[in-house]
Amino acid sequence: DQQVKQNSPSLSVQEGRISILNCDYTNSMFDYFLWYKKYPAEGPTFLISISSIKDKNEDGRFTVFLNKSAKHLSLHIVPSQPGDSAVYFCAARSTSGTYKYIFGTGTRLKVLA
């Protein structure tokens, strides 16, 4: 069963507009959520995170929102730039025992110039 889901495999956005990437989770034991960005032939790199006790975290053009009641996470990128074109993975950290990180299937973002 997929505990972390990214239901949109791809997204295209015009340069300068907002990109919104979504993620849903099923496990209430997750205490920390992260977004990773991945370029071809490279490893995923950390982008931004949020603790389960918060509902928003902002870092420059990137903002992550957490809606615990809906078990929903979103990443907003504004303004979007062509260099943001990559695959974005949502991840959740489980607190049961030692830390365990579960990832979604990824969303491929294409920012059009």
Place this chain on the structure above:
Amino acid sequence: DAGVIQSPRHEVTEMGQEVTLRCKLISGHNSLFWYRQTMMRGLELLIYFNNNVPIDDSGMPEDRFSAKMPNASFSTLKIQPSEPRDSAVYFCASTTYLNTGELFFGEGSRLTVL
């Protein structure tokens, strides 16, 4: 600063051969995770270690897969015998003792089994 070094970067082998993927951690890292990236499943957790001890290997697809962490800075993922459906990119990742919450990934090992 990747902190996680994987080898080989690319491996092409024939079905039935043994494959060994390696992961080296720069000092300061503690937990180690092996992931496999496929189109269908995204980043799939195979196994993870904490302080060199395997904690959860429920993601290992079959007995053909095995992983070891003989010391705090090195781990191997072995597939024996390999099959074409094992073709994927395998990532090693780790957390640090600073416990910032982030996972640091290596650049991955792309495996192709013919």
